[in-house]
Amino acid sequence: MTHRTDPLAHAQHTAHEWLGVVAARLGTEDRDYAYRTLRAWLHLVRDRLTVDSAVHLAAQLPEYFRGVFYDGWVPSRVPVRYDAAEFTGLFAREAGISAADVPGASGAISTALSELFSPGQLDHVFALMPAGLRGELGGEAPVPPAPRKSPEHLRLNALEDTVLALSEAVAALARGLEELPTEEPARGRVAKAAQEAHRILMAK
CATH class of the missing domain: 1.10.490.110 (Uncharacterized conserved protein DUF2267)
Known part of the structure; x- marks a missing residue:
């Protein structure tokens, strides 16, 4: 059975x-x-x-x-x-x-x-x-x-978006540069990370 x-x-x-x-x-x-x-x-x-x-x-x-x-x-x-x-x-x-x-x-x-x-x-x-x-x-x-329509609030929103995009781009680059056991050549891994960082920044 x-x-x-x-x-x-x-x-x-x-x-x-x-x-x-x-x-x-x-x-x-x-x-x-x-x-x-x-x-x-x-x-x-x-x-x-x-x-x-x-x-x-x-x-x-x-x-x-x-x-x-x-x-x-x-x-x-x-x-x-x-x-x-x-x-x-x-x-x-x-x-x-x-x-x-x-x-x-x-x-x-x-x-x-x-x-x-x-x-x-x-x-x-x-x-x-x-x-x-x-x-x-x-x-x-x-x-x-804070009041939503104030110039300071709008400026902080724009700054927050920029910092978020930069953080994501740096994280993508860091992942590509990590020394991890992989079959993929380091150059290809870094190139992919750079492309991903570029995509994040362009989306911003």
């Missing part, structure tokens, strides 16, 4: 392990609540990133949560600009919690994922976020945003 195994069992087991870590950091045994808040965190952080950064973040997730991460994603519309106050409203709506509970919940998710991801992964992601949003992802209450 042939012994049959469930091909999805490992993915489900890993997803439950991750959800257990998240629930523990949230201080709850309610797996549904833990899942909703994790999904909200993943979707909102994903949409605030460029396509390249979102893909690198998704690669850190187990198979099941990678599907959750990509669900509803529209790469042509990212990064979506929203500040910490808007993040609060969006998070509360998607997670089904009150706005007052968002900083604690998002901070707990960040703590859990920092334990589960490769070292430094969340630091890289948070470095691409505005300071106010970084604070809320770390569990701080949101700071009221």
